[in-house]
Amino acid sequence: MRNPVLVEVVRGALTESRHRGAVAVVDADGASVLALGDVAQPVYPRSAVKPLQALPLIESGAAERYGFGDAEIALACASHGGEPPHIEVASRMLARAGLDASALECGAHWPSHQPSSQALARSGGTPSGLHNNCSGKHAGFLCVACAAGVDHRGYVEAEHVVQREVRAALESLTGVGLDEDVCGIDGCSIPTWGVPLDRLALAFARFGSGRGLEQKRASAAARIRAACAAQPYFVAGTGRFCTEIMKRFGARVLVKTGAEGVFCGVLPEQGVGIALKCDDGATRAAEVAMAAMIARFLPTDGEQRGALDRFVRPVLRNWNGIEVGALRPTDELL
Amino acid sequence: MRNPVLVEVVRGALTESRHRGAVAVVDADGASVLALGDVAQPVYPRSAVKPLQALPLIESGAAERYGFGDAEIALACASHGGEPPHIEVASRMLARAGLDASALECGAHWPSHQPSSQALARSGGTPSGLHNNCSGKHAGFLCVACAAGVDHRGYVEAEHVVQREVRAALESLTGVGLDEDVCGIDGCSIPTWGVPLDRLALAFARFGSGRGLEQKRASAAARIRAACAAQPYFVAGTGRFCTEIMKRFGARVLVKTGAEGVFCGVLPEQGVGIALKCDDGATRAAEVAMAAMIARFLPTDGEQRGALDRFVRPVLRNWNGIEVGALRPTDELL
Numbered sequence: 001m002r003n004p005v006l007v008e009v010v011r012g013a014l015t016e017s018r019h020r021g022a023v024a025v026v027d028a029d030g031a032s033v034l035a036l037g038d039v040a041q042p043v044y045p046r047s048a049v050k051p052l053q054a055l056p057l058i059e060s061g062a063a064e065r066y067g068f069g070d071a072e073i074a075l076a077c078a079s080h081g082g083e084p085p086h087i088e089v090a091s092r093m094l095a096r097a098g099l100d101a102s103a104l105e106c107g108a109h110w111p112s113h114q115p116s117s118q119a120l121a122r123s124g125g126t127p128s129g130l131h132n133n134c135s136g137k138h139a140g141f142l143c144v145a146c147a148a149g150v151d152h153r154g155y156v157e158a159e160h161v162v163q164r165e166v167r168a169a170l171e172s173l174t175g176v177g178l179d180e181d182v183c184g185i186d187g188c189s190i191p192t193w194g195v196p197l198d199r200l201a202l203a204f205a206r207f208g209s210g211r212g213l214e215q216k217r218a219s220a221a222a223r224i225r226a227a228c229a230a231q232p233y234f235v236a237g238t239g240r241f242c243t244e245i246m247k248r249f250g251a252r253v254l255v256k257t258g259a260e261g262v263f264c265g266v267l268p269e270q271g272v273g274i275a276l277k278c279d280d281g282a283t284r285a286a287e288v289a290m291a292a293m294i295a296r297f298l299p300t301d302g303e304q305r306g307a308l309d310r311f312v313r314p315v316l317r318n319w320n321g322i323e324v325g326a327l328r329p330t331d332e333l334l
Numbered sequence: 335m336r337n338p339v340l341v342e343v344v345r346g347a348l349t350e351s352r353h354r355g356a357v358a359v360v361d362a363d364g365a366s367v368l369a370l371g372d373v374a375q376p377v378y379p380r381s382a383v384k385p386l387q388a389l390p391l392i393e394s395g396a397a398e399r400y401g402f403g404d405a406e407i408a409l410a411c412a413s414h415g416g417e418p419p420h421i422e423v424a425s426r427m428l429a430r431a432g433l434d435a436s437a438l439e440c441g442a443h444w445p446s447h448q449p450s451s452q453a454l455a456r457s458g459g460t461p462s463g464l465h466n467n468c469s470g471k472h473a474g475f476l477c478v479a480c481a482a483g484v485d486h487r488g489y490v491e492a493e494h495v496v497q498r499e500v501r502a503a504l505e506s507l508t509g510v511g512l513d514e515d516v517c518g519i520d521g522c523s524i525p526t527w528g529v530p531l532d533r534l535a536l537a538f539a540r541f542g543s544g545r546g547l548e549q550k551r552a553s554a555a556a557r558i559r560a561a562c563a564a565q566p567y568f569v570a571g572t573g574r575f576c577t578e579i580m581k582r583f584g585a586r587v588l589v590k591t592g593a594e595g596v597f598c599g600v601l602p603e604q605g606v607g608i609a610l611k612c613d614d615g616a617t618r619a620a621e622v623a624m625a626a627m628i629a630r631f632l633p634t635d636g637e638q639r640g641a642l643d644r645f646v647r648p649v650l651r652n653w654n655g656i657e658v659g660a661l662r663p664t665d666e667l668l
Contacts, residue, residue: 002336009594009615012518014528016378017594017615020354044350107653110452114444121455132653184346185658194348260343260351280614281343281351319441319466324519 003037004332006278007285011316011325019285021261021278023333025293026201027271028211030175033297035198036332042182042194043277048258049200050137051077051224052173052207056165057140058220062147066096073227074234075136079257081237082111082131084119089234090130093139097146104129105156106138106188113237134188136234141166141190156189163191170195172217173203187259197275200264204273208254208266225254225268241287241311245294248307252298255290257283263290270297284327287311292333337371338666340612341619345650345659353619355595355612357667359627360535361605362545364509367631369532370666376516376528377611382592383534384471385411385558386507386541390499391474392554396481400430407561408568409470413591415571416445416465418453423568424464427473431480438463439490440472440522447571468522470568475500475524490523497525504529506551507537521593531609534598538607542588542600559588559602575621575645579628582641586632589624591617597624601632618661621645626667 002020009017022037032039054076057063063073071089080086094100108127111117120127129135138155141162145152148161155162167178174195182194195203205211208225210218228235232246235256242255255265261278263286274293278285291311300308316325336354343351356371366373388410391397397407405423414420428434442461445451454461463469472489475496479486482495489496501512508529516528529537539545542559544552562569566580569590576589589599595612597620608627612619625645634642650659 011378012526013515014376014378014518016518018613020614042348044345044348105654107655109653110448117452118444118455121452122458124456181347184348184350185652185656187652187658189652189654189656192346278614279352280354280612280616280619282614282616285614318519318521318523319443320439320523321441322519322523324521 003279005330006036006333007288007327007329009316009325009327016325019278019280019282021276021285021289022197023274023276023289023293024198024201025272025274025297026198026205028202028205028209028273030202032198033272039198040196042196043200043262044184044192044194044260045200045264045275046186046192046258046260046262047079047134048256048262048264048275049170049203050079051228051254051256052170052203053137053166054140054224055169055217055220056144056162058223059216060144060147060165062143065147066093066143068093068096070227070230071234073224074231076140077224077228077256078136078235079133080136080234081113081116081240082127082133083113083116083237086136086234086237087130090135090139093136093143097143099142099146099152101128101130103142103152104132104135104138106132106134108132132188138188158183158191167191167193170203173206174199175202197277200275201273204264204266204275205271206273208268208273209271211271225251225266228254241290245291245311248304249294249298253294255294257286261286263287265290265293267294267298272297288314288327288329289333292329296334337613339664340370340667341622341661341663343650343659343661350659353612353614353616355610355619355623356531357608357610357623357627358532358535359606359608359631360532360539362536362539362543362607364536366532367606373532374530376530377534377596378518378526378528378594379534379598379609380520380526380592380594380596381413381468382590382596382598382609383504383537384413385562385588385590386504386537387471387500388474388558389503389551389554390478390496392557393550394478394481394499396477399481400427400477402427402430404561404564405568407558408565410474411558411562411590412470412569413467414470414568415447415450415574416461416467417447417450417571420470420568420571421464424469424473427470427477431477433476433480433486435462435464437476437486438466438469438472440466440468442466466522472522492517492525501525501527503551504537507540508533509536531611534609535607538598538600538609539605540607542602542607543605559585559600562588575624579625579645582638583628583632587628589628591620595620597621599624599627601628604631606631622648622661622663623667626663630668
């Protein structure tokens, strides 16, 4: 099955590029609200399931034990830009468990937030695991291990108790058995499990509503949603899609980006989960598609719609700031 | 017409992403050697035609007048990484015409070569127009204007004599009339003209063979090809596809990348030009497709084939250096 074109890139007189993909919008009972393209094919959710991967941090009592507030819990769900406040919170999470950056097994990269990257270089520094966009998630994993009194070393491996708990949470929310035949290694070295897009959407619908979940899990999901709504800066960073959308819509929208063009989200009031993947892995198109889904399903006033439209139809400017084109959703998404 | 999948991204057990596109391989008489997908649709060549855009610099006598050697001419064809030697040569080109960076109208951005970007930040500097990947091309444009004794200001505008000459060169090589109905503004503010992919391939076949060109233009094309073969570092930079391929194959291959997944090339011995575009604008896939075309059409020995295979099937590693996947061409390309 060929997925439809979801997003076009226009420049001057021509459509310059086209992004295909699939979109699933599902309610907490698993009923399809919208299905574009092949929503049954397994996709790696990558970082888009970080809010779900944070469930063991809450459910195990580790977050409470270490006194984590909204910022720490939001950072555990983050693909952050490596800005100084992100680094501070990640460091604090590790310190609460008696650890430091040397315990992180995510690898190091320069901050994606360019001013922070340049400031780090100007100071003569080089990045550590703390600057990895996943450091909050990994700090959370380490806290789960430490609170349980198990050796944290190797916590990124599929066989480690931390990843077994993460996998069990994903299996129960998606209703899918996650085996080696759908496993890959993520950018930060943990396993990433392929899940059909409609089951990912179901998982987020359940995560957003608590429907079909045990009380403990439903409470943990609500705690994570509240943290992301309260501290959206810690889920991504300055000017980033996830942060800007959650700043604008608060608890009405939870969205999380993943590598290779994946985006997941929840509209709790509407009781639906959203999961989408661009065939080609393009983040720019996944953002447009997610913004279009929010515009389609979330009732908004005029000001909110105007703010959202900046993400539905982003303008492209060149190095001189001249408007040279735009991204736009196709009719499939509208 | 839907273009075929040209490149797949595999991770663990699954194909994670897919890139569609079109490929045209054409000889200097315009005969099709290979056509995959819709090769008649106009695409913006973007930076992939920089070697053709450099023709007026040679044909006008400006390169000779200012004493330009291989490095300057190669840099006029470059999307460079902003490494210090690139900046030095661009500065020298401007100085020969009595100008400095303030004359550049391309806009500024941080070097794409990360160590150079970090070194610039460490030194307390900020980027100027010289660091723009197009600064060599723009320095060449400015030299054309100065050598002709015309006001260089506004040289990026379609109506300026420099852009009129560039457009005339593209029209004669492609055999296509370039009008406003196929015009966009490029990242560096000059016009980019939409050209059918098969006509772009024809232009490169002519550029690579001189067939069908006036003697003066054929000589200029040969001069540009020789400069890129002699100084491939100045066409891109450390570790970059264009540089690595031309370092390996010398005058047997000229390749040039463009934004939004465009790649053009010449195999002079085979008398063919190559033009390809990934629908979604992905450079990673355009590189794989171009490498596959070279492997398909250029006779190579075992060592050359091994070197090329690194670009035909690039390995993906995560932040810990673990091999997590690969890109690979589909059977369409092989």
